[in-house]
């Protein structure tokens with residue numbers, strides 16, 4: 278069966294199942310998930326605790342492997358890639374942003390952003406890093422270390438670092454989870470701009486309905502299953518859908 282996706286689809290999960298074995302018990306963390314993300318779209322992934330959101334992100338980013346099913350990134354089945362190719366792909370084709378920013382404390386903003394560029398062997402790492410930081414409004418904070426930056430600024434450095442290699446897709450795991458609402462708003466504005474103006478593709482796990490409302494689509498998981506997807510939904514509708522899933526547990 279040909280499960281490859283149309284060209285504008287950056288990420289396509291087809292019938293993905295991931296189980297974990299604990300003694301004699303099998304836990305199904307992802308249960309036959311099929312999900313596509315088009316270029317220049319922003320998909321939020323929501324669901325109750327333990328519903329499979331992190332597992333989905335990890336399988337989609339090639340950090341974990343499904344038991345069955347396929348993950349296509351830019352049309353390539355990532356299960357079929359060797360370790361070397363997969364490592365290179367993770368360095369250059371995939372960006373990752375985490376709740377806790379994960380910046381290197383001893384390095385300046387510019388040096389942090391240069392890291393993945395250096396790993397990719399880029400000779401222009403310094404210039405590209407300055408450009409990426411300037412685009413995210415941090416042109417006057419290039420030499421600041423993480424402790425000299427606010428949470429929102431640190432997250433913007435992390436986003437600049439994730440995007441420096443111009444990845445096809447940006448995965449964000451609770452990117453606003455550690456931020457106050459004003460900083461969260463700025464970070465979400467940055468993500469929206471990246472989608473609208475640079476056709477960046479984003480997949481974001483969040484518990485916050487207001488953050489999910491900034492995305493184009495919201496995929497809701499429960500017990501490892503994709504139960505529904507909303508498009509263009511507002512905060513109230515997203516919160517109500519999530520509350521319904523929580524009470525069904």
Ligand SMILES: Nc1ncnc2c1ncn2[C@@H]1O[C@H](COP(=O)(O)OP(=O)(O)OP(=O)(O)O)[C@@H](O)[C@H]1O
Nearest residue numbers: 297298304306324325326327328329330331332333
């Ligand atoms: N390495 C592992 N070994 C065993 N079980 C695991 C492992 N990783 C995840 N699980 C289980 O798989 C299920 C899905 O976990 P996952 O972390 O993907 O959920 P989540 O929706 O991201 O949860 P949360 O919102 O609490 O972060 C859970 O029941 C979890 O306990």
